[in-house]
Amino acid sequence: MTSFTSPAAGARFECTTHRTARCRWVCSVIAFSCLLTVGGRPCDAGEPDPNDPYLRDPDSEAASEEEMKPYRQKLRHTGVSFDMVPIPGGEFMMGSPESEEGRAEDEGPQFRVKVEPFWMGKHEVTWDEYDVWRLSLDIQRRKLANRDADEVDKFADAITRATKEYQPMDFGMGHDGFPAISMTQLAAKQYCEWLSAKTGHYYRLPSEAEWEYACRAGTTTAYSFGDDPADLDDYAWYYENSNDAYQKVGQKKPNPWGLYDMHGNVAEWVLDRYDPEFYNWFAADEIAEFPICLPEGDEYPRVVRGGSWFDDPEYLRSAARMASTPDWKIQDPQLPQSKWYLTDAQWVGFRVIRPLREPSEEEIKKFVLHPDVPKGLEGRP
Numbered sequence: 610m611t612s613f614t615s616p617a618a619g620a621r622f623e624c625t626t627h628r629t630a631r632c633r634w635v636c637s638v639i640a641f642s643c644l645l646t647v648g649g650r651p652c653d654a655g656e657p658d659p660n661d662p663y664l665r666d667p668d669s670e671a672a673s674e675e676e677m678k679p680y681r682q683k684l685r686h687t688g689v690s691f692d693m694v695p696i697p698g699g700e701f702m703m704g705s706p707e708s709e710e711g712r713a714e715d716e717g718p719q720f721r722v723k724v725e726p727f728w729m730g731k732h733e734v735t736w737d738e739y740d741v742w743r744l745s746l747d748i749q750r751r752k753l754a755n756r757d758a759d760e761v762d763k764f765a766d767a768i769t770r771a772t773k774e775y776q777p778m779d780f781g782m783g784h785d786g787f788p789a790i791s792m793t794q795l796a797a798k799q800y801c802e803w804l805s806a807k808t809g810h811y812y813r814l815p816s817e818a819e820w821e822y823a824c825r826a827g828t829t830t831a832y833s834f835g836d837d838p839a840d841l842d843d844y845a846w847y848y849e850n851s852n853d854a855y856q857k858v859g860q861k862k863p864n865p866w867g868l869y870d871m872h873g874n875v876a877e878w879v880l881d882r883y884d885p886e887f888y889n890w891f892a893a894d895e896i897a898e899f900p901i902c903l904p905e906g907d908e909y910p911r912v913v914r915g916g917s918w919f920d921d922p923e924y925l926r927s928a929a930r931m932a933s934t935p936d937w938k939i940q941d942p943q944l945p946q947s948k949w950y951l952t953d954a955q956w957v958g959f960r961v962i963r964p965l966r967e968p969s970e971e972e973i974k975k976f977v978l979h980p981d982v983p984k985g986l987e988g989r990p
Contacts (some may be wrong), residue, residue, distance in 0.1 A: 684741055721895070728962060819861065
């Protein structure tokens with residue numbers, strides 16, 4: 610915990626956000642401007658303190674699950690923001706019962722999982738958000754404004770960014786307000802690393818278990834709205850209603866916890882390596898805490914969840930799993946092929962989570978929460 614006194618307002622502030630060495634030094638450098646008050650007055654909920662270099666929504670601060678609220682995070686030096694929804698901690702049965710229609714063998718046997726509370730992106734990460742990192746739009750706007758980089762800028766600028774793609778990765782399907790697609794898992798993890806530096810809060814991809822828990826939102830049915838795929842039109846974009854393309858985020862009904870497009874639109878990267886036998890690792894009479902299939906250095910297979918605009922209903926179920934393959938960038942003409950883009954996975958995107966309890970450096974390393982460059986991709990553009 611970092612404590613300091615605001616020179617502007619004379620207020621004592623204890624920062625519980627930066628609990629790891631990775632971020633703590635930034636907090637200490639810019640502590641003079643991380644204020645809880647402006648002129649001695651509390652900030653309005655939803656409006657960041659203009660002196661806070663991270664532009665954090667006051668509602669994003671919570672010391673316990675009971676204090677967690679929805680919040681909106683602005684990205685400094687841009688007009689871009691995104692919404693986060695609190696997900697309560699709890700337990701659930703991961704996987705699908707053998708009786709579930711459309712079930713695949715890799716969805717079982719079911720096992721009980723305990724999940725800690727976290728915030729999750731209300732929507733999939735959009736091009737508006739992703740381009741700030743991918744195209745360095747924040748740096749460009751800072752230069753146009755003739756403004757020198759401060760300590761937060763320097764920290765975020767030091768995070769590796771994707772190289773420019775050889776063709777537009779939206780493939781003409783739409784840009785503003787549409788989900789970002791065709792990125793590798795490495796690119797999604799690298800974006801999370803940058804977002805953490807940019808906002809002062811720790812963001813990452815969800816684990817496969819966290820994703821399914823949030824998708825189910827307390828339900829045990831095939832979908833978060835029930836078992837009947839005939840109701841999908843109200844909640845999801847999929848093969849039968851998508852007009853062969855993804856759609857803008859947030860147009861369908863949300864799940865019970867307020868998350869949009871968890872079923873369909875674009876499938877979403879999670880942290881895990883894919884193993885069809887993964888669920889067999891866990892005892893039926895025990896509770897698994899943070900189960901994760903760790904990467905072993907190979908680029909494939911990794912897991913995406915949720916199904917997409919390209920898929921039939923059974924692939925949109927809460928328990929459905931999909932493994933990445935080399936075919937997802939088979940048409941990439943670059944030699945060597947890019948480590949950032951998937952030319953043939955125009956249905957893959959991601960959303961971010963922010964755990965209430967920020968992981969330690971040891972946990973980040975142990976569970977490979979950081980960006981991991983697969984074997985053979987070192988040095989590739």
